[in-house]
Amino acid sequence: MATITLKGLAHSYLAQPGDPHTHPQDYAIQALDHVWKQGGAYALLGPSGCGKSTLLNIISGLLSPSQGEVLFDDRVVNALTPEKRNIAQVFQFPVVYDAMTVEENLAFPLKNIKMPKAQIKIKVREIADLLELTDSLDKKAKNLSADQKQKVSMARGLVREDVSAILFDEPLTVIDPNLKWKLRRKLKQIHEQLNITMLYVTHDQLEAATFADEIALMYQGKIVQFGSPQELFERPNHTFVGYFIGSPGMNFIPIKKSEKGKKNEKDKGRVFYQNISLAISGSQQEALKSCHSANLKLGIRPEFIELSETSEANSFAASVLSVQHLGSYQLVVVDFSGLEMQVRVAEKMQFSGATVYLVFPSQWLKLYIDEYLVGEPVLVNKGDYKNESKGGNHE
């Protein structure tokens, strides 16, 4: 059991990578600092190829990072082999020792740490019961189906209690959807029982949200946001988080500070998309003041846009392109002055006209400068979170 700290971690698969600052494309992981607290259930979420598995293998010691340190509690473990780090890892594709029975497979990690035989038997039974493998204990692991094999591999990861952490590398890829859900809950239960740090790599946001208390979202070798599923949804720190989390992802409106270079006193507190002016909050105006970047965007989630058929104050006209009925809600794609936007509305809402009116509630309208979120009221208890949001170096 340990708190895992990553300090200035960078990793490149190239033999001679360039400097991380000038050649970021050489790196699978870039200058990463992070702390996984003892006993937490974390998910590492991100698209394929963002460096999740690399990061996991660095933590377990299967890979040695090009730069930076990995600490378990206060101990630097860079030089330690996976055996010495005392970590459990479950891989994406099932690895079972096919010459052994299921029982022998589960006992294998315990036998290797020289646990007394009687104790091994009890422990193996316990884990087998937990993962519903008791009936197959005597079978040869070779003859199991893929999902059974993966259960065996997971059980092997869970069977040792004294591990520093258990790492899961997309363990449910080969398992069919019904069982997936069940196993995820099982993992959660096991986490509650054992109080071991668990780190779960996945590219599926639903999987991440059901398993983890906190999610680290990775993008291009960096953790762009770390927080609860709700935080990731409501306050995406980076446009990529907005786009990746939620279904569908956030709508982004490219904006300018002023309308075609004109300075106008009545434009104060407003930004422009084409000739449409949108109001922004005080703190957003503050952030915008000191910024010279032209890469400005407003983001709003499809769930938070209010749609009606009648024009109101603050509402904007848009034409309906398509409507999809998705069971519990309908997804309306609208053309907002040349910009395609997606709006989620209740299934029961009826509208007939080709023109609708959109309202963007100001608390859900997020300002992004150079892809990073700015101008949000500061959250008191989220130190690291705040730092991240200022990381957009918009000077």
Place this chain on the structure above:
Amino acid sequence: MNKVPNNKAWWLVLPMFLLVAFSAIIPLMTVVNYSLQDIFDQNTAYFVGVEWYQETLRNTRLHDSLLRQFGFSFSVLIIEIPLGIAVALMMPTRGWQASTVLILLALPLLIPWNVVGTIWQVFARGDIGLFGWTLNNLGIDYNYTSNPLDAWLTVLLMDVWHWTSLVALLCYSGLRAIPDAYYQAAKIDRASGWAVFWYIQLPRLRNVLVIGVLLRFMDSFMIYTEPFVLTGGGPGTSTTFLSQTLTQMAIGQFDIGPAAAFSLVYFLIVLLVSWLFFTTITHMEKSDNGNKHDK
């Protein structure tokens, strides 16, 4: 679709049939024919029934050489299989070292049998051969031309030198086929090097080892050229193996009848051993998949 019956097509099989008859069936039947007769010259032959077979089975010279043969094949397997595995495990896995070692290992396999025999004949001599000379100078009384044990050991050593590479190369390819994930999982499970070998590498080498054992058994069971060149079967009959005994009988003494009977018995022994291997392997596979059905 209309099927046109055309029995003329059978003629197409004829060339193949003639070829097989000429190269296999007729010679084999000739041997069977010989084994039932006592032949003095081209015009004088007596039918003797199973007499030659009875004699063959009672012939102590053949018994001895059969025993020697089994002893030799067994020793070959006992040494070459573990040694080959060990060599494969120690081989580098990538880079120029890997290719170099592969080429070096393949070299003995490229040398013709009788050249191997000649090499060892010179190599093991006490006066001009490095191996024999070194042993003698170390104070070991070694002479493969007069001491039966020395001769036997030299033949064995020669076979090990010649053929261990084959086992090693087979195992090497088997080892390369094991996905990295297994080694990673073993590391995570804190398996010792021995446990990795015993539970991961060895089980996955099984298929190549079956081939290795079969090839080495068959090759060593019919070994002829190398001991013939090296020791000529001597001293005495200490390194006279089955094939050589048979050749002596058939061509040396021109005992065509007994030699024919004996070669058929030899053939049956090879068939029997191959069948034993085959059934053992299929049985092993069956028992492995056996509990698939009671899921």
